Amino acid sequence: MSQNDAIVGDINQLPAGVLYMAPSGLILDVNSELNRWIAPTGILKGQHISDILSGAARIFYLTHIQPALANKGHIEEMFLHLKSKENQLISVVLNAVRTDYCDVFVMLPMAKRQQFEQELMEARKVAEAATAKSKEAYAELAQLQQLLTEKNQELEALASTDSLTGLHNRRYFQNTLERELENFNTNDEPVSLVLIDIDHFKSINDSHGHDMGDQTLISISENLSENMRHCEYLARIGGEEFAVVLPQQSGKQALKFAERLRKVIAAGHYPTGKLTISLGVAEARKNESIQGLYMRADAALYSAKGAGRNRAVLDESTQ
Numbered sequence: 001m002s003q004n005d006a007i008v009g010d011i012n013q014l015p016a017g018v019l020y021m022a023p024s025g026l027i028l029d030v031n032s033e034l035n036r037w038i039a040p041t042g043i044l045k046g047q048h049i050s051d052i053l054s055g056a057a058r059i060f061y062l063t064h065i066q067p068a069l070a071n072k073g074h075i076e077e078m079f080l081h082l083k084s085k086e087n088q089l090i091s092v093v094l095n096a097v098r099t100d101y102c103d104v105f106v107m108l109p110m111a112k113r114q115q116f117e118q119e120l121m122e123a124r125k126v127a128e129a130a131t132a133k134s135k136e137a138y139a140e141l142a143q144l145q146q147l148l149t150e151k152n153q154e155l156e157a158l159a160s161t162d163s164l165t166g167l168h169n170r171r172y173f174q175n176t177l178e179r180e181l182e183n184f185n186t187n188d189e190p191v192s193l194v195l196i197d198i199d200h201f202k203s204i205n206d207s208h209g210h211d212m213g214d215q216t217l218i219s220i221s222e223n224l225s226e227n228m229r230h231c232e233y234l235a236r237i238g239g240e241e242f243a244v245v246l247p248q249q250s251g252k253q254a255l256k257f258a259e260r261l262r263k264v265i266a267a268g269h270y271p272t273g274k275l276t277i278s279l280g281v282a283e284a285r286k287n288e289s290i291q292g293l294y295m296r297a298d299a300a301l302y303s304a305k306g307a308g309r310n311r312a313v314l315d316e317s318t319q
């Protein structure tokens with residue numbers, strides 16, 4: 001029995017790994033416990049320390065363990081991953097001391113820590129999967145909300161649109177006029193209303209049929225629509241009746257607008273030939289109701305019809 005064997009013989013019963021290493025990294029001897037962890041059927045003695053360390057542990061050995069042993073002569077409680085011959089990682093906590101002859105490593109297994117790490121990794125995987133699922137669910141929800149918003153907008157547009165001409169309808173007209181009257185009552189900017197009625201429209205229906213009457217309504221709607229600028233709100237409010245809400249325009253300005261429209265329509269060509277419109281104009285008064293303003297514009301329209309049609313008339317009280 002050699003001197004080394006005698007020393008190791010005393011420590012073979014320990015529940016810890018013990019390793020004797022030359023400063024060059026050559027393993028001089030190990031106890032049987034360490035041999036069992038790393039190479040149950042092989043012999044570690046004579047191998048190099050880097051043969052039993054994981055990749056990361058090798059770097060750690062060079063950058064931390066060796067310098068610490070060289071500088072302080074000992075290290076305490078460093079965590080290290082050994083690598084078995086079957087490529088299993090074995091976590092150990094390492095204490096080491098440098099003697100005159102060799103470095104002595106004592107390593108305690110950390111099976112519990114390994115198990116915790118494993119459990120943590122599993123939990124992380126589960127959490128990641130759950131996060132991915134909830135992200136998917138959120139994305140789906142956002143899509144559905146977007147769809148709902150679009151459908152609501154479509155419904156809102158449908159509810160405000162005249163199906164024959166595609167213009168805004170009476171509902172839209174009333175909402176717009178109500179809003180603009182409220183603005184007028186708070187900020188003093190004028191607002192005017194123009195009512196438009198196609199002249200002798202009944203005779204178009206009577207002589208050319210209802211379908212041709214519809215085509216004429218579509219055609220005249222396009223023409224009116226093309227002649228609106230930003231903030232001039234056109235709507236079809238009845239059979240052959242249209243209205244334009246004109247925010248920030250006085251009665252006189254609205255009359256000019258109405259006159260321009262009248263000329264445009266009179267100059268146009270329609271499925272049944274030429275036609276004209278009559279227009280009634282009124283400027284809103286403070287705190288006036290929609291009905292009040294509408295009735296004054298309608299009275300002006302009636303005057304235009306009575307005066308021979310194809311003309312625009314401003315409500316008398318506005319002038």
Ligand SMILES: Nc1nc2c(ncn2[C@@H]2O[C@H](COP(=O)(O)OP(=O)(O)OP(=O)(O)O)[C@@H](O)[C@H]2O)c(=O)[nH]1
Nearest residue numbers: 197198199200201202203205210211213214239240
């Ligand atoms: N084709 C068609 N005709 C409609 C529609 N709505 C209303 N009308 C017709 O429009 C005509 C309106 O006629 P009246 O109110 O008598 O007036 P008008 O013939 O235009 O005569 P004045 O307004 O006095 O110049 C009626 O014949 C209605 O049937 C519609 O959606 N399509």
